[in-house]
Amino acid sequence: MTFLDGFDPDIRKALMVQLRNLWTHSTTALEGNSLTLGETAFVIGEGLTIKGKPVKDHQEVIGHAKAIDLLYDLLRNHAVIGDQDIFLLHKAVQTNVVVDIFKPVGAWKKEPNGTNAIIDDRQVFINFASPEDVPYLMKDWIGLLNLRMTEHLSEMAALSAYVDLHVSFVRIHPFFDGNGRMARLLANLPVLNSGYPPIIIPNENRIEYIRFLSEYDFQVGPAKRGAPLLPEPGKLMAFKSFCANAWGATKLLVERGRREQEKRGEPK
Template sequence: MNPFYAKLDADIKATLLAQIRNLWTHTSTAIEGNSLTLGDTAFVLEEGLTVAGKPLRDHQEIYGHAKAIEIVYAWMDKQSSLQEEDLFALHRTVLTEAIMDIYKPVGKWKNESNFTNYIGNDGRQHLREFPAPKKIPTLMSQWLEKLNQFCAKPLTGINAVGAYASLHLDFVTIHPFFDGNGRVARLISNLPVLRSGFPPIVVPTEARQEYKRSISDYQVTIPELERLETLPGLPDNLERDHFRGLCRSYWEPTQTLLREAMEMQKKRDVQRSAAPEHEEDHGAGDNIGR
């Protein structure tokens, strides 16, 4: 397994990983309402300081998500299959706020039903109930099996996007935790992408409404979602295809950052290869680009 940064010098790699960490953390937390900008996020993570006037909770979310990214990167070399305890550990890292409520367990599956509000095709507001707590262990066992299958061997770019979209959409549709489902999904669904040698797929902040609407549109097509029994029971339909297409477009920001890093590396390699010739040809001028 060759990570996407494998051919980069240590300093270029460190800069690229910081850029992706900042972007990934900012976008994923902003989708959930975090008030810190991309610049704020970079400042907090790189300087270790707080931003005046911004909530402490928002800072904690930033640190938690950045640590969760490190966990996902570490799993790129994990030889054994991921288990539910791995997801619990990731959930505990993402949800940094101390919650003393037996009905809101952190690092465990939800223990009571959860709902969301959505606007239907009739233009009215409706409630959607996610799969019942008693269904979660079976559904997530099947989801983990699917994740581990995707991680078993390198994927092509098209298949990597497909894996990410499928895992992501299934996770948020199952909604196994009382909170943090979106952030965990946007993290863990990237594992097959990373293991295949690609940078992560990051949902842009400006796509927040489009992204959430696409997920909701898919979930509307599932009758009695709260009674979902098995993962194969989820429909493979046009709404699912649409979400897959969105995920493909969401890949561009990190691909651009990687291309810029690779160009920097290429420029440095050219300079290095030209250096010995330059030293031998005293006064001959700059040999870069010959």
């Protein structure tokens, strides 16, 4: 049983469109996309552009909507997720293609990457995993993903799987770009596989979201081959609560769909 059961086809389709639009808008807005939720829905649904908005922003939302479709295809058609499946998703997400052998699309990064952060009111630099370690770390990460896909998880177990996969993927940062969007997509696979709506991080909480991830990454240091993907998991409790609260948005959309269905009676 999934959150899509018990709906008439038109209500189910409308719910899927609402989830796709919200997911795409929220995750691209976290990365700086300027399109509103309404504009995002228009661009994806109508295939038209918004006057005065960058071409890049249009490409990002169309690419992410395609990536969501690919994610559902993975759930339907793949018993085991592999690195080629992840590369295909990255090609959909990373629409602003740079012709540079050191910045590959649909392949692991070739150069080191890191980011600036503010920790305890100090400016710091956070290093992610080295390119040499990425294939080994992602083999472990993909193993963790597939393990979480082998059973129907309770709601709390699905939340924990999302947090663990999300944080460990960001900590590795296996691509030169698009890592946040990829983490928020892929970490939802066990959630969706267990019959729940996706967990969507709201753009309104961007500062808090970045702070949780930055503080953890800074405290535990970069991921390294042979070391645990998630050292000191107790430090993730606050982020888990944050994600649980964020989950409420998609649960509310499903509940609204249920109320519409109840007005009609039993699904046809």
